[in-house]
Amino acid sequence: MDYILRPWRNSDLDCLVKHANNYNIAKWLTNQFPYPYTYDSGKGFLTMVTKDNPIKVFAIEIEGEAAGSIGIFPQTDIHEKSAEIGYWLSEKYWRNGIMSSAVRDIVKYGFDTFDIVRIYAKPFSSNERSQRVLEKAGFALEARLKKALYKNGEFMDELIYVRFKE
Numbered sequence: 001m002d003y004i005l006r007p008w009r010n011s012d013l014d015c016l017v018k019h020a021n022n023y024n025i026a027k028w029l030t031n032q033f034p035y036p037y038t039y040d041s042g043k044g045f046l047t048m049v050t051k052d053n054p055i056k057v058f059a060i061e062i063e064g065e066a067a068g069s070i071g072i073f074p075q076t077d078i079h080e081k082s083a084e085i086g087y088w089l090s091e092k093y094w095r096n097g098i099m100s101s102a103v104r105d106i107v108k109y110g111f112d113t114f115d116i117v118r119i120y121a122k123p124f125s126s127n128e129r130s131q132r133v134l135e136k137a138g139f140a141l142e143a144r145l146k147k148a149l150y151k152n153g154e155f156m157d158e159l160i161y162v163r164f165k166e
């Protein structure tokens, strides 16, 4: 299935709320991605991500709608040569190989754009879909941080997946 990565626009608000307002997405993310996902949440997100130059967060456009998001976040201080990635996709489009491909795209963009050598992601240990996405995009499991997460009244392990600049 075809998709494009492009900058978020304020006019994406309706599509953003439509696709993001889903507990099956929110349950795998930090609490910065709320459920329910309201218009106010969407406005706050768009204000934040449309400011960056160079761009850090891209909309995943499918069938003319912003239906997902993928971002790369260079770190600071002694971690300045590393960047974290994060992503979600509308449940309507899961299992089409879109995110595995989008992660490869953001890795290329990240190494081309920022002065970094290491890109990592931190899926919950129970998020097997996301781990599969990362493996397909050339990431390797580096660490398991036991009980590092506490979400919805439950402790979970956090995994670190990494890809280095060649």
Ligand SMILES: CC(C)(COP(=O)(O)OP(=O)(O)OC[C@H]1O[C@@H](n2cnc3c(N)ncnc32)[C@H](O)[C@@H]1OP(=O)(O)O)[C@@H](O)C(=O)NCCC(=O)NCCS
Residues within 6 Å of the ligand: 024, 025, 026, 028, 029, 087, 088, 089, 090, 093, 094, 095, 096, 097, 098, 099, 100, 101, 121, 122, 123, 124, 127, 128, 129, 130, 132, 133
């Ligand atoms: C994780 C997510 C981004 C995957 O997007 P996607 O476009 O469906 O991913 P892909 O189609 O590229 O790949 C999914 C892989 O997971 C596999 N998979 C699907 N459901 C699975 C499950 N329940 N358990 C294990 N693997 C599963 C698929 O088979 C596929 O692998 P394959 O191509 O080898 O068959 C999407 O499900 C999502 O937005 N989830 C909620 C938010 C989230 O978890 N974000 C990541 C936080 S680290």
